[in-house]
Amino acid sequence: MRSAHAIRRAMVAGMITMAGSSAAWGDEGEVGGFFSDLFARTTFVGTVRSDTAVRTTGLQNFYDQGNMPYQHTAVPRQAYLPPSLGSALLGTQVLPAATNWNIPIPNIGLHTNDTVRRDTYIKSDDVKVNYQELRFSGEMNMAFTDNLRFNVQARAVFDPDISNQFDARSLINTQGGIPGGGADRYADTGRPNYFEARGRNGRNLNPTEFAGRKYMVDFPTALLEYKHDAFNLRLGIQQIAWGQAIFFQTFDVPNGLDFRRHLVLDRAIEEFSDKRVPALALRGAWQATDEMLIDSYISKFQPSIIPNPNTPFNVAPAQFYKPLDNYFTGGYNNKLNFGIRMKSDYGNWGYSAMAASRYNPLGVFSWSESGINRGLHGTNADGSTWGNSLGTLVQTAYAAKAPVGGTLCPVYNPTTCRMYDSLGEALSHTPLTIAPAGVYSNKEWFTSAGLIRLDAVKMLNTVIQEYPALRDVYASEVSGIEEASNLLNTFFAASDGSIRGTIQRDYYRESVFGLGGSYVMETEDPGSFWNQFIINAEAQYTPNRRLTGTDLGHGGEKTNEYILTLVGEKWFRYTESFPAAYLAFEFQHRSATDLVGLNLNGYGGLMRSQPVEDPIGLQGNDYSHLKVAKGISSADYLAFAGFQPWPNRKYVFEWAVLWDVRGGVLAQPLVKWNPGHNVSVDFFYNYLNGHLYGNEGNNLIRVIDWADEFNIRIGYQF
Incomplete structure (x- = not known):
C-alpha cells in the first residue's frame, strides 16, 4: 500500500506536469516552485x-405507515347525512338548517356502518x-x-x-394506489426516500x-x-x-x-x-x-x-x-x-x-390544494375496481346538481349547484385526496392532530372555510368533537378506505x-x-x-x-x-x-x-x-x-x-x-x-x- 507521502509526491508531480504544459505560466522551474509551495501550504483531513x-x-x-396508532384496532365508522344534502332532499322545514351532522344514514345496503383496521391494508413494520x-x-x-x-x-x-x-407501490391495487400529480411527489409514491x-x-x-x-x-x-x-x-x-x-x-x-x-x-x-x-x-x-x-x-x-x-x-x-x-x-x-x-x-x-x-x-x-383528480370509484392497476355504494350515492347526488352559471343555477348555492364537472375534479381543488394509507377514521384524525400540535376540530373547519370545493361536495363546518367525528367518518366510509391530506x-x-x-x-x-x-x-x-x-x-x-x-x-x-x-x-x-x-x-x-x-x-x-x-x-x-x-x-x-x-x-x-x-x-x-x-x-x-x-x-x- 502506498504511503501518504508517496501519494502526495505523485499528486504534486501530476499537477506540475499539467501546469508545465502551458507556456502561459512561464518556465518549468517557476511553475513547479509555485505549485510546490502552494501544496506545502495545503492540508487534507478525511474521516470515514x-x-x-x-x-x-x-x-x-x-408517524410512519405500519406503526401508526390504531394499526391493530377495529375502529367503528358510522356515516351521517350531510346537512346540505339533507336540506336538498328533505327541505329545510323537515331538516332545519341548525341541524348539523347528527342524523345517521341507515345501513340499508349503503355501506354506511362498518369497522376499519389499518393492518387490513398496510402490513406492520x-x-x-x-x-x-x-x-x-x-x-x-x-x-x-x-x-x-x-x-x-x-x-x-x-x-x-x-x-x-x-413501499407505497405495495398498495397499487388498493383503492387505486397512492397517486402522484399536482406537484413533485418524490417522497410519497415509492420506497422511503432518505435524503432528497x-x-x-x-x-x-x-x-x-x-x-x-x-x-x-x-x-x-x-x-x-x-x-x-x-x-x-x-x-x-x-x-x-x-x-x-x-x-x-x-x-x-x-x-x-x-x-x-x-x-x-x-x-x-x-x-x-x-x-x-x-x-x-x-x-x-x-x-x-x-x-x-x-x-x-x-x-x-x-x-x-x-x-x-x-x-x-x-x-x-x-x-x-x-x-x-x-x-x-x-x-x-x-x-x-x-x-x-x-x-x-x-x-x-x-x-x-x-x-x-x-x-x-x-x-x-x-x-x-392537491391537484389530484380522483373520485370515489376507480380501477386498480390489475383491472379490479374499488368503491362502495355510499360513494356511488354521493357521486350520483353530486352529478345531479346543476352546473353553476346555467339557467337552473345562475347564482352559486352549494346545496343545489356544483362548480365542477365531477366530484374528482372538485376534490382536486381541495387538500384531500381519495387514496390508501391515509387517515381511516375520526380516531386517527384526532390522534395525528395531537401528535403534530394541531387542533383537530379547527383544522377541519379551516380546510372547509378556505377551500369552497369542499362545500361543493357536501362538507360543512362543525361545532365540537362529536360533529367533527361524524363528518370525518362519513367521508372516510364513502372513500371505501382512507383519505390523504396535502399541506404546504x-x-x-x-x-x-x-x-x-x-x-x-x-x-x-x-x-x-x-x-x-x-x-x-x-x-x-x-x-x-x-x-x-x-x-x-x-x-x-x-x-x-x-x-x-x-x-x-x-x-x-x-x-x-x-x-x-x-x-x-x-x-x-x-x-x-x-x-x-x-x-x-x-x-x-x-x-x-x-x-x-x-x-x-x-x-x-x-x-x-x-x-x-x-x-x-x-x-x-x-x-x-x-x-x-x-x-x-x-x-x-x-x-x-x-x-x-x-x-x-x-x-x-x-x-x-x-x-x-x-x-x-x-x-x-x-x-x-x-x-x-x-x-x-x-x-x-x-x-x-x-x-x-x-x-x-x-x-x-x-
Missing part, C-alpha cells in the same frame, strides 16, 4: 464513519435498526498567502436501506447538495477567507455558529437545521455542528479592540429540512403527503438574511447583543433581537467549585413571529415571542488522578414555541401513540375520550451535560440530559474510546420518556419517546 442505532424496546416510529449510515467527510485547507486561504469541506452519506420500511429534499417544482432546496434516495453528497463549507490585521472576511458556502449551548438556540439564528439523518438524537454535545444548513454568505468580523468583536453576515436564505415520510426519524404523520415546499414557487430562493452581533468583555463581565432580519427557516405549514410550507420574514451577559466568578479559595464558574445569560425577542396555526390556516398565527436562556459552565478537577471535567448547566424559558419551533397553542391534544388494541377504550360513538389542543402558556427546559476524560485520555465519558419540566426527559450517556491508530468508537444510549407525569400532550419528549436506542459510531481519520 459508520453510525448504527438499534432499538431496544417494542416501540417504533408512530418490525424494524430492528433505527439508523444505519455510512459517511465520508473530508476537508482541504489551502493557504495562498498568510492572509488568504481557501477551505472546502465535503460530506458523502449513504444509507444501505436495511430498515426496509413501507425538493421544492414543489422538483428542484433541490439546497443548491450545493447532490442527493438520491439512499445517498447524499454536499459541501458544508466552500469559502475564501481573508484576514488582515483586525479584519476577517469569509465569502462562500458556510455555516455560521452564533451559539454554544447544548440543545438550546437563542443567539444561534443565522442557519436553519437539517433533521434528516438522525433528527436530534446524535451526539448531543456536538452543538448542532452537523445540523446547520449551509448557505452562500458573506461574513465579516472586526476585532475593534482587544475586548470588542463585531461580527456580521449577509446570506442567501436556506430553509430547515425535515425528514421524508416513512424514513426512520420522520416527524410528520405519513397519512399526509410530504409538505409541498414553496421555496422556489414563492420566490424565497431569492431572499436574503442578514444580521450583526457584538461581543465585549470588561474585566469579569461580558456583554453581547445581536439583531437579525431573516426568513424563519422552519416556515409556516398550511393546507394546500411558506416562509415569513422576522426581525430577531438579542441581549446577553456573562460573568466569571472568582473566590478566595482557588480550589472552590465556584472559582472560575462562568454564568451566561441570553435573551431573544421576536415581534410578530409567524407560527404554524393550530388550524393549518394560510398565513399561520402571529405572536411576539421571547426566549430566555441561562447557562453555567465550569471546568472542574475533582481529583488529581483525572483531568478536569467540563460541566454545563442550562435553563431555557420559551413563551410561544418549543425547542423545535412548534406552536405551544397546539399542545394538549389527544396523543395516543401505542399501536395496541383499542388504546383509549372508545366503542361505537363514544367520543368522551377525544380531545383537542388546549395549548400551554410557556415551555421550560433544563439541561445538564459534560464530559470527563480518563487519565490516559483513551476513554472519555460524556453525558447530556434534557428535561422538559412538564413531564419528559431525554438522557444520553456516552463513552468515547480511542484505541489508537486514528480510530475512535462512540457507544451511547438514547433514553426517552415523555410520560413521567402530567398531561403527556404537554411536553416535547412525548412525540419522539419511541426512539429508545443503543448507538455505536466507529470512525477512522486519515
Whole structure:
C-alpha cells in the first residue's frame, strides 16, 4: 500500500506536469516552485464513519405507515347525512338548517356502518435498526498567502436501506394506489426516500447538495477567507455558529437545521455542528479592540429540512403527503438574511447583543390544494375496481346538481349547484385526496392532530372555510368533537378506505433581537467549585413571529415571542488522578414555541401513540375520550451535560440530559474510546420518556419517546 507521502509526491508531480504544459505560466522551474509551495501550504483531513442505532424496546416510529396508532384496532365508522344534502332532499322545514351532522344514514345496503383496521391494508413494520449510515467527510485547507486561504469541506452519506420500511407501490391495487400529480411527489409514491429534499417544482432546496434516495453528497463549507490585521472576511458556502449551548438556540439564528439523518438524537454535545444548513454568505468580523468583536453576515436564505415520510426519524404523520415546499414557487430562493452581533468583555463581565432580519427557516405549514383528480370509484392497476355504494350515492347526488352559471343555477348555492364537472375534479381543488394509507377514521384524525400540535376540530373547519370545493361536495363546518367525528367518518366510509391530506410550507420574514451577559466568578479559595464558574445569560425577542396555526390556516398565527436562556459552565478537577471535567448547566424559558419551533397553542391534544388494541377504550360513538389542543402558556427546559476524560485520555465519558419540566426527559450517556491508530468508537444510549407525569400532550419528549436506542459510531481519520 502506498504511503501518504508517496501519494502526495505523485499528486504534486501530476499537477506540475499539467501546469508545465502551458507556456502561459512561464518556465518549468517557476511553475513547479509555485505549485510546490502552494501544496506545502495545503492540508487534507478525511474521516470515514459508520453510525448504527438499534432499538431496544417494542416501540417504533408512530408517524410512519405500519406503526401508526390504531394499526391493530377495529375502529367503528358510522356515516351521517350531510346537512346540505339533507336540506336538498328533505327541505329545510323537515331538516332545519341548525341541524348539523347528527342524523345517521341507515345501513340499508349503503355501506354506511362498518369497522376499519389499518393492518387490513398496510402490513406492520418490525424494524430492528433505527439508523444505519455510512459517511465520508473530508476537508482541504489551502493557504495562498498568510492572509488568504481557501477551505472546502465535503460530506458523502449513504444509507444501505436495511430498515426496509413501507413501499407505497405495495398498495397499487388498493383503492387505486397512492397517486402522484399536482406537484413533485418524490417522497410519497415509492420506497422511503432518505435524503432528497425538493421544492414543489422538483428542484433541490439546497443548491450545493447532490442527493438520491439512499445517498447524499454536499459541501458544508466552500469559502475564501481573508484576514488582515483586525479584519476577517469569509465569502462562500458556510455555516455560521452564533451559539454554544447544548440543545438550546437563542443567539444561534443565522442557519436553519437539517433533521434528516438522525433528527436530534446524535451526539448531543456536538452543538448542532452537523445540523446547520449551509448557505452562500458573506461574513465579516472586526476585532475593534482587544475586548470588542463585531461580527456580521449577509446570506442567501436556506430553509430547515425535515425528514421524508416513512424514513426512520420522520416527524410528520405519513397519512399526509410530504409538505409541498414553496421555496422556489414563492420566490424565497431569492431572499436574503442578514444580521450583526457584538461581543465585549470588561474585566469579569461580558456583554453581547445581536439583531437579525431573516426568513424563519422552519416556515409556516398550511393546507394546500392537491391537484389530484380522483373520485370515489376507480380501477386498480390489475383491472379490479374499488368503491362502495355510499360513494356511488354521493357521486350520483353530486352529478345531479346543476352546473353553476346555467339557467337552473345562475347564482352559486352549494346545496343545489356544483362548480365542477365531477366530484374528482372538485376534490382536486381541495387538500384531500381519495387514496390508501391515509387517515381511516375520526380516531386517527384526532390522534395525528395531537401528535403534530394541531387542533383537530379547527383544522377541519379551516380546510372547509378556505377551500369552497369542499362545500361543493357536501362538507360543512362543525361545532365540537362529536360533529367533527361524524363528518370525518362519513367521508372516510364513502372513500371505501382512507383519505390523504396535502399541506404546504411558506416562509415569513422576522426581525430577531438579542441581549446577553456573562460573568466569571472568582473566590478566595482557588480550589472552590465556584472559582472560575462562568454564568451566561441570553435573551431573544421576536415581534410578530409567524407560527404554524393550530388550524393549518394560510398565513399561520402571529405572536411576539421571547426566549430566555441561562447557562453555567465550569471546568472542574475533582481529583488529581483525572483531568478536569467540563460541566454545563442550562435553563431555557420559551413563551410561544418549543425547542423545535412548534406552536405551544397546539399542545394538549389527544396523543395516543401505542399501536395496541383499542388504546383509549372508545366503542361505537363514544367520543368522551377525544380531545383537542388546549395549548400551554410557556415551555421550560433544563439541561445538564459534560464530559470527563480518563487519565490516559483513551476513554472519555460524556453525558447530556434534557428535561422538559412538564413531564419528559431525554438522557444520553456516552463513552468515547480511542484505541489508537486514528480510530475512535462512540457507544451511547438514547433514553426517552415523555410520560413521567402530567398531561403527556404537554411536553416535547412525548412525540419522539419511541426512539429508545443503543448507538455505536466507529470512525477512522486519515
